Amino acid sequence: MYGGDEVSAVVVDLGSHSCKAGYAGDDAPKAVFPAVVGSIEQTESSALMKAEGDSDAKAADTKASTKAADAEKTNMGRKLFVGNQALGFRRDYMEVVPAMKDGLIADWDVVEAIWDHALRERLLVDPKEHPMLLAEPSFNTQKQREKTVELMFEKYQIPAVFLAKNAVLTSFASGRATSLVVDCGGGSTTVAAVHDGYVLNKAIVRSPIGGEVLTDCLLNIMETKNVVVSIRPRFSFKRREVRSGEFEIIKQDFPNTTESYCKYMQRVVAADIKEAVCRVPDTTFDENGYANLPTTPYELPDGQTIEVGAERFKIPDLLFSPSLIQTIPGMEKLSAESGSNLRGLPSMVIDSINKCDVDIRRELFSSILLAGGTAAMQQMKERLEKELMEEAPQAARVKVLASGNAIERRFSVWIGGSILASLGSFQQMWFSKAEYEEHGSAYVQRKCP
Numbered sequence: 001m002y003g004g005d006e007v008s009a010v011v012v013d014l015g016s017h018s019c020k021a022g023y024a025g026d027d028a029p030k031a032v033f034p035a036v037v038g039s040i041e042q043t044e045s046s047a048l049m050k051a052e053g054d055s056d057a058k059a060a061d062t063k064a065s066t067k068a069a070d071a072e073k074t075n076m077g078r079k080l081f082v083g084n085q086a087l088g089f090r091r092d093y094m095e096v097v098p099a100m101k102d103g104l105i106a107d108w109d110v111v112e113a114i115w116d117h118a119l120r121e122r123l124l125v126d127p128k129e130h131p132m133l134l135a136e137p138s139f140n141t142q143k144q145r146e147k148t149v150e151l152m153f154e155k156y157q158i159p160a161v162f163l164a165k166n167a168v169l170t171s172f173a174s175g176r177a178t179s180l181v182v183d184c185g186g187g188s189t190t191v192a193a194v195h196d197g198y199v200l201n202k203a204i205v206r207s208p209i210g211g212e213v214l215t216d217c218l219l220n221i222m223e224t225k226n227v228v229v230s231i232r233p234r235f236s237f238k239r240r241e242v243r244s245g246e247f248e249i250i251k252q253d254f255p256n257t258t259e260s261y262c263k264y265m266q267r268v269v270a271a272d273i274k275e276a277v278c279r280v281p282d283t284t285f286d287e288n289g290y291a292n293l294p295t296t297p298y299e300l301p302d303g304q305t306i307e308v309g310a311e312r313f314k315i316p317d318l319l320f321s322p323s324l325i326q327t328i329p330g331m332e333k334l335s336a337e338s339g340s341n342l343r344g345l346p347s348m349v350i351d352s353i354n355k356c357d358v359d360i361r362r363e364l365f366s367s368i369l370l371a372g373g374t375a376a377m378q379q380m381k382e383r384l385e386k387e388l389m390e391e392a393p394q395a396a397r398v399k400v401l402a403s404g405n406a407i408e409r410r411f412s413v414w415i416g417g418s419i420l421a422s423l424g425s426f427q428q429m430w431f432s433k434a435e436y437e438e439h440g441s442a443y444v445q446r447k448c449p
Contacts, residue, residue, distance in 0.1 A: 017186025
C-alpha cells in the first residue's frame with residue numbers, strides 16, 4: 001500500500017507551458033509555475049568576478065536575489081533559476097531554456113531542476129516518503145519513459161511511481177473510460193482516442209499549433225501594426241509618480257540582457273492580451289468581414305493603451321484554419337517546416353476517429369473532450385461542435401464536452417491524476433522500488449501501459 005490515507009501520492013504534470021504539482025485527492029494543483037528555467041553559463045572568470053563584486057553589491061539587488069536564490073540549482077557549469085519569482089528577476093546573460101521541445105523532454109537537467117523546485121520548494125515534501133504519479137504525453141517514447149523512471153528511483157529514491165498518459169487522465173477527470181481527447185496545450189495540439197482506459201496509439205494525431213504559436217502570432221501582428229506603441233517587457237521601465245495618480249515612465253537600459261529573456265518577458269504580456277481579449281469566431285475568419293468590428297482596448301504594463309482589432313478573432317481561428325498562418329509576418333518558418341502537418345481541429349478529430357475500429361467510432365463522436373489551457377478560449381466548444389456536425393457522418397451524434405470552469409479545463413490532466421492516484425483500486429498498480437530493483441527500468445512498459 002503506497003498511496004493510502006496516511007501517505008498521499010504526489011501528482012506532477014509537466015507540460016510544455018507550465019508544470020503543475022500537488023497532492024492526490026486535491027481539487028487543484030498546489031503549485032503551478034512555468035516549464036522554462038533561466039540559465040546562466042558558469043565560467044571561471046564569471047565566478048571570480050562574482051566573488052569580487054559581491055562585496056560591494058547593492059542592498060536592493062541582494063534582497064531580490066536572496067528571494068530568488070531558493071530556486072537556484074547549479075549543475076553542469078550552469079546556474080538554473082526556476083519558478084515565477086526567479087524568472088521575473090532580470091539577470092545579466094540569463095538565457096531562458098525550455099524543458100520540452102515538440103511535446104517531449106529536451107533537456108533533462110532543466111527537468112530535474114523543475115522537479116526539485118516542485119517537490120522541495122513548493123510542496124515542501126521529502127520525495128522518499130511519497131509515491132509519484134507523473135503525467136506523460138500520449139506519444140511518449142520508450143527511452144524517455146525508462147529514463148524518467150530511472151531518475152525517480154535513483155535520484156529521488158521514491159517508494160513507487162506510475163506514468164499515466166495525458167489523454168487517459170483527461171478522460172478520467174470527466175468520469176469516462178472511452179472518449180476522444182482534444183488537448184490544446186502550449187507546445188502543440190494532440191487528438192488521442194482513449195478506449196477502456198488505454199490510449200490507441202494508431203489514432204494519435206498532432207499539430208504543431210498550440211498556445212505558444214498563437215502568442216507568437218499575436219506578438220508579431222502587434223509589433224507590425226502598432227509602430228508607435230511597442231510591447232515593453234516589465235523590466236525595461238520604471239514608473240515614477242509625478243502627481244497623485246499620474247506616472248512618468250523612465251526607460252531603463254540593460255545591455256547584457258539576452259534576447260531570449262526579452263522575448264520571454266514580451267510573450268508573458270502577449271499571452272495576457274490573448275487570454276483577455278481573444279475569442280474564437282463563429283465562422284471562418286475573413287479579413288474583410290471582420291475589418292469593421294469595433295476594437296478592444298488593452299492597457300499595457302507601462303500604462304500605454306493598444307487597440308486590438310480583428311486579430312482577436314484571427315489568432316484563435318488558426319486552430320481551425322491553419323493556412324491563415326501564412327498571412328502573419330514572421331511565421332513563414334513554421335508554415336514552411338510544417339507544411340502538410342498543419343491541419344484544422346475538425347479534420348484532426350475526424351482523422352483520429354477514422355483510424356479507430358468501426359465499433360467504437362459512434363461512442364467517440366458522442367464524447368469528444370476539450371482540454372488544455374488553449375481550449376479555455378471563449379466559443380471554442382461551440383465552434384468545434386458546429387464544424388464537426390457538418391463534417392461527421394449522418395448517423396453520428398456529435399457531442400463536444402468541455403468543463404464550464406476554465407480552471408478545470410486547464411488542469412484536466414492533473415485533476416485526472418489526482419482522482420486516479422487516490423482510488424483504492426489503483427493502489428496495487430504502482431511500479432514499486434522493489435520491482436524496479438528486480439526487473440530494471442524496462443519493466444515500466446508492463447506496469448504502466
